[in-house]
Amino acid sequence: xxxxxxSETQIxxxxxxxxxxxxxxxxxxxxxxxxxxVPMSFSDERxxxxxxxxxxxxxxxxxxxxLEWTQATVTSFKVALLVxxxxxxxxxxxxxxxxxxxxxxxxxxxLLLISPLIVPVIIIAIGVFYLYARLNLxxxxxxxxxxxTILALPFVMVTxxxxxxxxxxQLERAAQSLGASRWMAVLTVTLPQLRGSIVSxxxxxxxxxxxxxxxxxxxxxxxxxxxxxxxFSGLRDQVDPTIAAISSMLIGLSILLLGLAVAxxxxxx
Amino acid sequence: xxxxxxxxxxxxxxxxxSAETRxxxxxxxxxxxxxxxxxxxxFLPVGWLFGLSLVADGQPSLxxxxxxxxxxxxxxxxxxxxxxxxxTAMALLLGYPLAYLLSQIPRKVAGLLxxxxxxxxxxxxxxxxxxxxxxLQRRGIINGWLIDLGLIDRPLSLVNNYTGTVIGMLHVMLxxxxxxxxxxxxxxDTSLMRAASNLGATPMxxxxxxxxxxxxxxxxxxTLLVFVLCLGFYVTPALLGGGRVxxxxxxxxxxxxxxxxWGAASALGVVLLAATALLFWVISRVTRIERLFxxx
Numbered sequence: 031x032x033x034x035x036x037s038e039t040q041i042x043x044x045x046x047x048x049x050x051x052x053x054x055x056x057x058x059x060x061x062x063x064x065x066x067x068v069p070m071s072f073s074d075e076r077x078x079x080x081x082x083x084x085x086x087x088x089x090x091x092x093x094x095x096x097l098e099w100t101q102a103t104v105t106s107f108k109v110a111l112l113v114x115x116x117x118x119x120x121x122x123x124x125x126x127x128x129x130x131x132x133x134x135x136x137x138x139x140x141l142l143l144i145s146p147l148i149v150p151v152i153i154i155a156i157g158v159f160y161l162y163a164r165l166n167l168x169x170x171x172x173x174x175x176x177x178x179t180i181l182a183l184p185f186v187m188v189t190x191x192x193x194x195x196x197x198x199x200q201l202e203r204a205a206q207s208l209g210a211s212r213w214m215a216v217l218t219v220t221l222p223q224l225r226g227s228i229v230s231x232x233x234x235x236x237x238x239x240x241x242x243x244x245x246x247x248x249x250x251x252x253x254x255x256x257x258x259x260x261x262f263s264g265l266r267d268q269v270d271p272t273i274a275a276i277s278s279m280l281i282g283l284s285i286l287l288l289g290l291a292v293a294x295x296x297x298x299x
Numbered sequence: 300x301x302x303x304x305x306x307x308x309x310x311x312x313x314x315x316x317s318a319e320t321r322x323x324x325x326x327x328x329x330x331x332x333x334x335x336x337x338x339x340x341x342f343l344p345v346g347w348l349f350g351l352s353l354v355a356d357g358q359p360s361l362x363x364x365x366x367x368x369x370x371x372x373x374x375x376x377x378x379x380x381x382x383x384x385x386x387t388a389m390a391l392l393l394g395y396p397l398a399y400l401l402s403q404i405p406r407k408v409a410g411l412l413x414x415x416x417x418x419x420x421x422x423x424x425x426x427x428x429x430x431x432x433x434x435l436q437r438r439g440i441i442n443g444w445l446i447d448l449g450l451i452d453r454p455l456s457l458v459n460n461y462t463g464t465v466i467g468m469l470h471v472m473l474x475x476x477x478x479x480x481x482x483x484x485x486x487x488d489t490s491l492m493r494a495a496s497n498l499g500a501t502p503m504x505x506x507x508x509x510x511x512x513x514x515x516x517x518x519x520x521x522t523l524l525v526f527v528l529c530l531g532f533y534v535t536p537a538l539l540g541g542g543r544v545x546x547x548x549x550x551x552x553x554x555x556x557x558x559x560x561w562g563a564a565s566a567l568g569v570v571l572l573a574a575t576a577l578l579f580w581v582i583s584r585v586t587r588i589e590r591l592f593x594x595x
Contacts (some may be wrong), residue, residue, distance in 0.1 A: 131325055151531070152531060158340055
C-alpha cells in the first residue's frame with residue numbers, strides 16, 4: 031500500500047526525509063542528555079566515565095549515607111510541599127477572581143501576578159535577599175517558602191485560567207438558579223470541573239520550588255540548605271559523582287510528576 | 300407623577316448597580332492575598348533597589364549608572380548580547396523544523412513527541428547542566444566520539460568556556476522556542492498550501508511564500524521570548540562558563556553577594572529589567588503573554 035503524500039503540496043515522505051531526520055536529531059538533542067546521567071550514576075568507579083566499566087550502587091549508598099545530602103533533600107521536600115499548599119489556593123483564588131472580575135485594572139493585576147515569570151529571577155533574588163536581610167528571614171524555612179511561592183503562583187494562575195476558559199459558565203449559573211449560593215456553586219460545581227488544571231498547576235508549583243536554584247543561592251543556606259543549592263555549590267567546586275545518583279533520582283521524580291500532569295490533564299478533557 | 304415613577308426604578312438600578320459593584324470587588328478581593336505577597340516580595344524590594352541605584356554616599360547620584368559605561372561593564376553587556384543572540388538564532392534554526400513537523404503530523408503523534416519537548420522542561424536545570432558537563436568534558440562522550448570518528452586528534456575544550464555555555468543554554472531554551480512556534484504553526488490553514496500548490500507553486504515556493512509569512516507571529520514571539528530569557532540567565536553560564544563567561548546576571552550576583560555593593564548591583568539590575576520590560580512589551584503586541592507559558 032502506497033503512503034499518502036506527506037503534505038498538502040503533494041510532497042512525498044522520501045522528499046522530506048531530511049526534515050524527519052533533522053526533527054529526530056533535535057528531539058535526541060533535547061532528551062538524550064537528560065538520560066546520559068542515569069547509566070553513569072550506576073558506575074562503581076571512583077571517577078565517572080561513560081559507559082561505566084563496572085556497575086554498582088556505590089554513589090547511591092554514598093548519597094543515603096551522607097547527612098548533608100539527605101538533610102538538604104528533606105528540607106527541599108518540606109519547602110516544596112508548603113509552597114504547593116500555599117501557592118495552589120492563592121493562585122486558584124486569584125485566577126478565578128480576576129477571570130470573573132470585569133474591573134478595569136483586573137487585567138493589569140493579573141499581569142502583575144504573572145510578572146515573576148518575566149522578571150529575571152536574579153533581580154527577584156537580590157531584592158528578596160535585601161529585604162530578608164532586614165527581616166532576619168535569610169536561611170529560614172518560612173522565608174524560602176514565601177520566596178518560592180511567588181515563582182510558583184504564576185504557573186497555578188496560568189493553568190487555572192486556561193481551565194476556566196474551557197469551562198462552561200452556564201453550569202455555575204445553573205447551580206445557583208437551583209438554589210446553591212455563589213460559593214457553594216463554585217466549590218461544588220466549578221472547582222471539581224477545574225480539577226485537572228488545578229492539579230497540574232499544583233504539580234508545577236511543587237517542581238518549581240523543588241528545583242529552584244537562583245533565589246536559593248541567596249537565601250537558602252545554613253542549616254536550611256535546599257538540595258539545588260547544595261548541588262549548585264557541588265557542581266561549581268569539584269564535581270562529586272554523588273550528584274549523578276541524585277540527578278537520576280530527580281529525573282525519576284520529573285517523569286513521575288510529568289506523567290501525573292499528563293494523566294490528570296487527560297482526565298479533565 | 301414622573302418623579303414618582305422614576306424614583307423607585309432609579310433606586311432599584313442603584314441597588315443592583317451597587318450589588319454588582321460589590322460582586323465585582325469581592326471577586327477582585329480573591330486576588331488580594333496573592334497580590335499582597337507578590338507586592339511585598341517583588342515590587343517593594345525592586346522599588347527599593349531602584350532607589351539604591353540612584354544614591355551614592357547618601358547623595359542622589361548617577362555614579363552607579365555612569366560606571367556601567369566603563370569598558371569592563373561594556374564588555375559584559377556585549378558578551379551577554381552576543382550569547383543571547385547566538386542561542387536565539389540557533390534555537391530558531393533547530394526549533395522551527397521540529398515545530399513545523401509536529402504541526403503537520405496527526406495530533407496524537409504530535410502530543411506524544413511533545414512529551415519529549417516537555418521532559419527537559421520538567422527536569423531540574425542542574426541535572427541538565429550536569430549532564431552537559433559530563434558529555435562535553437575533555438574525556439567525555441562527545442570528544443570520545445569525535446576522536447573515534449577521526450574528526451579530531453586531540454580533545455576539544457567544549458566546556459568551562461563560551462562553547463559550553465552556548466550549548467547548555469541552547470538546550471534549556473529550545474523548548475521555550477518550540478512551544479510558541481508550535482502553537483502558532485498549528486493554526487496556519489494548510490488548505491492555503493494546497494491552493495498554492497494547485498496554482499503551480501513548488502513545495503519550497505509554497506512554503507516560503509505562504510506558510511512562512513503566516514507563521515511569523517509565532518516566530519517573533521518565540522524569538523523574543525528566548526532572547527529575553529537568555530539576557531537574564533544565570534545558572535547555566537555560571538556552571539558551564541568556567542569563569543570565562545560573565546553575563547549580566549552573574550555580575551549582579553557578584554556585586555550583591557560578594558562585594559555587598561548594592562548600588563552597582565541595583566543599577567545593573569535596573570538596566571536588565573528595563574531591557575526585559577521593553578522586549579516583553581513588544582511581545583505583548585504580538586501575542587498574549589500567558590500563552591507563552593502554556594496558557595491559552
